[in-house]
Amino acid sequence: MDLSWTDDRVERLKTLWMEGHSASQIAAELGGVTRNAVIGKVHRLGLSGRAKPQPQAARPRKAREPSHPMRPVAPITIGNLAVKAEPMAEAAPEVAPAPAPVPEVVPFERATILTLTEQTCKWPIGDPSRADFFFCGRKSESGVPYCTYHCRMAYQPAHDRRRDRKAS
Protein backbone atom coordinates (compact mmCIF):
# COMPACT_ATOMS: atom_id res chain seq x y z
CA MET A 1 0.00 0.00 0.00
CA ASP A 2 1.22 3.40 -0.89
CA LEU A 3 1.38 5.47 2.19
CA SER A 4 3.16 8.37 0.62
CA TRP A 5 1.51 11.63 -0.31
CA THR A 6 -0.36 10.58 -3.37
CA ASP A 7 -2.71 13.03 -4.97
CA ASP A 8 -5.52 11.13 -3.45
CA ARG A 9 -4.19 11.30 0.05
CA VAL A 10 -3.29 14.92 -0.34
CA GLU A 11 -6.84 15.59 -1.36
CA ARG A 12 -8.20 13.89 1.69
CA LEU A 13 -5.71 15.76 3.78
CA LYS A 14 -6.83 19.07 2.40
CA THR A 15 -10.46 18.23 2.89
CA LEU A 16 -10.12 16.97 6.41
CA TRP A 17 -7.87 19.82 7.40
CA MET A 18 -10.20 22.41 6.04
CA GLU A 19 -13.07 20.73 7.79
CA GLY A 20 -11.26 21.42 10.98
CA HIS A 21 -10.04 17.98 11.90
CA SER A 22 -6.93 17.96 14.02
CA ALA A 23 -3.65 16.76 12.64
CA SER A 24 -3.73 13.66 14.75
CA GLN A 25 -7.24 12.86 13.67
CA ILE A 26 -6.27 13.19 10.07
CA ALA A 27 -3.19 11.11 10.60
CA ALA A 28 -5.29 8.37 12.08
CA GLU A 29 -7.75 8.69 9.26
CA LEU A 30 -5.20 8.43 6.52
CA GLY A 31 -3.14 5.87 8.26
CA GLY A 32 0.54 5.29 7.94
CA VAL A 33 1.47 8.77 8.95
CA THR A 34 1.97 10.61 12.16
CA ARG A 35 0.41 13.87 13.08
CA ASN A 36 3.80 15.44 12.55
CA ALA A 37 3.79 14.23 9.01
CA VAL A 38 0.37 15.69 8.53
CA ILE A 39 1.33 19.01 9.98
CA GLY A 40 4.48 19.11 7.96
CA LYS A 41 2.55 18.42 4.81
CA VAL A 42 -0.07 20.95 5.66
CA HIS A 43 2.58 23.59 5.95
CA ARG A 44 4.29 22.59 2.76
CA LEU A 45 0.95 22.83 1.05
CA GLY A 46 0.62 26.27 2.45
CA LEU A 47 -2.71 25.74 4.11
CA SER A 48 -1.61 26.38 7.60
CA GLY A 49 -4.44 28.66 8.50
CA ARG A 50 -7.37 26.40 8.89
CA ALA A 51 -11.05 27.00 9.11
CA LYS A 52 -11.82 28.60 12.36
CA PRO A 53 -14.85 27.05 14.03
CA GLN A 54 -16.69 30.23 13.16
CA PRO A 55 -16.55 33.65 14.68
CA GLN A 56 -19.62 32.29 16.31
CA ALA A 57 -22.58 34.49 16.88
CA ALA A 58 -23.52 35.28 20.40
CA ARG A 59 -24.48 32.44 22.60
CA PRO A 60 -28.05 31.35 22.22
CA ARG A 61 -28.58 31.83 25.90
CA LYS A 62 -26.57 32.53 28.92
CA ALA A 63 -26.70 28.82 29.27
CA ARG A 64 -24.92 28.97 32.54
CA GLU A 65 -26.54 28.63 35.84
CA PRO A 66 -26.26 24.96 36.62
CA SER A 67 -24.34 24.71 39.79
CA HIS A 68 -26.18 21.67 40.93
CA PRO A 69 -28.38 21.88 43.96
CA MET A 70 -26.11 19.27 45.33
CA ARG A 71 -23.11 18.22 43.44
CA PRO A 72 -24.11 14.79 42.33
CA VAL A 73 -21.77 12.12 41.32
CA ALA A 74 -20.94 11.84 37.70
CA PRO A 75 -23.55 10.03 35.74
CA ILE A 76 -22.70 6.73 34.24
CA THR A 77 -22.06 7.11 30.58
CA ILE A 78 -21.19 4.75 27.86
CA GLY A 79 -20.31 6.32 24.61
CA ASN A 80 -23.28 8.36 23.61
CA LEU A 81 -25.69 6.76 25.96
CA ALA A 82 -26.83 7.35 29.44
CA VAL A 83 -27.28 4.16 31.28
CA LYS A 84 -29.87 4.10 33.90
CA ALA A 85 -28.10 4.05 37.19
CA GLU A 86 -28.69 1.60 39.92
CA PRO A 87 -31.97 2.39 41.68
CA MET A 88 -30.16 2.98 44.93
CA ALA A 89 -30.65 0.01 47.11
CA GLU A 90 -33.73 -0.26 49.19
CA ALA A 91 -34.13 3.17 50.63
CA ALA A 92 -37.60 2.81 49.25
CA PRO A 93 -40.24 4.10 51.62
CA GLU A 94 -43.68 2.66 51.94
CA VAL A 95 -45.58 4.30 49.16
CA ALA A 96 -44.50 3.28 45.78
CA PRO A 97 -43.80 6.70 44.34
CA ALA A 98 -42.18 5.68 41.17
CA PRO A 99 -44.15 5.54 38.01
CA ALA A 100 -40.67 6.17 36.71
CA PRO A 101 -41.45 7.05 33.10
CA VAL A 102 -37.76 7.24 32.51
CA PRO A 103 -36.59 5.13 29.63
CA GLU A 104 -33.80 2.76 30.32
CA VAL A 105 -31.54 4.33 27.80
CA VAL A 106 -31.82 7.60 26.00
CA PRO A 107 -29.22 9.10 23.70
CA PHE A 108 -27.60 12.34 24.63
CA GLU A 109 -27.83 15.22 22.30
CA ARG A 110 -24.29 16.25 23.03
CA ALA A 111 -25.08 19.87 23.59
CA THR A 112 -22.30 22.36 23.81
CA ILE A 113 -22.45 25.57 25.75
CA LEU A 114 -23.45 27.21 22.52
CA THR A 115 -26.43 25.04 21.87
CA LEU A 116 -27.95 24.99 25.28
CA THR A 117 -31.32 26.63 25.59
CA GLU A 118 -34.02 26.92 28.18
CA GLN A 119 -35.23 23.56 27.10
CA THR A 120 -32.08 21.52 27.01
CA CYS A 121 -30.65 19.50 29.83
CA LYS A 122 -27.57 21.16 31.22
CA TRP A 123 -26.17 18.13 32.92
CA PRO A 124 -22.45 18.13 32.26
CA ILE A 125 -20.92 15.06 30.74
CA GLY A 126 -17.25 14.39 31.00
CA ASP A 127 -14.35 16.52 32.07
CA PRO A 128 -15.08 20.22 31.50
CA SER A 129 -11.43 20.85 30.89
CA ARG A 130 -11.38 18.52 27.96
CA ALA A 131 -12.43 19.20 24.43
CA ASP A 132 -14.81 16.30 24.34
CA PHE A 133 -16.85 17.71 27.16
CA PHE A 134 -20.48 18.31 26.47
CA PHE A 135 -23.84 18.69 28.08
CA CYS A 136 -26.57 16.10 28.12
CA GLY A 137 -28.71 18.24 25.90
CA ARG A 138 -31.86 16.19 26.01
CA LYS A 139 -35.14 18.00 26.12
CA SER A 140 -36.14 19.37 29.46
CA GLU A 141 -39.19 21.11 30.75
CA SER A 142 -38.98 24.76 29.99
CA GLY A 143 -37.20 26.41 32.86
CA VAL A 144 -36.03 23.16 34.33
CA PRO A 145 -32.30 22.82 33.94
CA TYR A 146 -32.24 19.08 33.44
CA CYS A 147 -34.01 16.38 31.56
CA THR A 148 -36.22 14.00 33.44
CA TYR A 149 -33.46 11.55 33.86
CA HIS A 150 -30.94 13.97 35.26
CA CYS A 151 -33.48 15.72 37.41
CA ARG A 152 -33.72 12.53 39.37
CA MET A 153 -30.03 12.57 39.94
CA ALA A 154 -29.78 16.24 40.66
CA TYR A 155 -32.55 16.45 43.16
CA GLN A 156 -31.90 13.33 45.13
CA PRO A 157 -31.66 13.68 48.89
CA ALA A 158 -27.93 13.79 48.97
CA HIS A 159 -27.34 10.17 49.36
CA ASP A 160 -28.14 9.55 52.92
CA ARG A 161 -25.80 6.71 52.67
CA ARG A 162 -24.73 5.40 55.96
CA ARG A 163 -22.30 2.70 55.33
CA ASP A 164 -23.86 -0.49 56.45
CA ARG A 165 -21.91 -2.10 59.09
CA LYS A 166 -19.76 -4.95 58.05
CA ALA A 167 -21.90 -7.82 57.04
CA SER A 168 -21.51 -10.22 59.84
Place this chain on the structure above:
DNA sequence: CCCTGATTCGC
Protein backbone atom coordinates in the same frame (compact mmCIF):
# COMPACT_ATOMS: atom_id res chain seq x y z
C1' DC B 1 -0.54 14.33 31.39
C1' DC B 2 -3.52 14.84 27.74
C1' DC B 3 -3.84 17.41 23.62
C1' DT B 4 -3.02 21.25 19.87
C1' DG B 5 -0.29 23.39 15.82
C1' DA B 6 4.50 25.53 14.53
C1' DT B 7 9.19 25.15 13.53
C1' DT B 8 13.56 23.22 12.76
C1' DC B 9 16.69 20.50 10.33
C1' DG B 10 18.94 16.06 8.98
C1' DC B 11 17.71 12.97 5.74
Place this chain on the structure above:
DNA sequence: GCGAATCAGG
Protein backbone atom coordinates in the same frame (compact mmCIF):
# COMPACT_ATOMS: atom_id res chain seq x y z
C1' DG C 1 9.78 16.77 -0.05
C1' DC C 2 9.61 14.43 4.10
C1' DG C 3 8.73 13.90 9.06
C1' DA C 4 10.90 13.17 13.90
C1' DA C 5 12.17 16.04 17.32
C1' DT C 6 11.29 19.87 19.48
C1' DC C 7 9.00 23.96 20.91
C1' DA C 8 5.04 26.68 22.64
C1' DG C 9 0.66 26.76 24.19
C1' DG C 10 -4.19 25.07 26.26
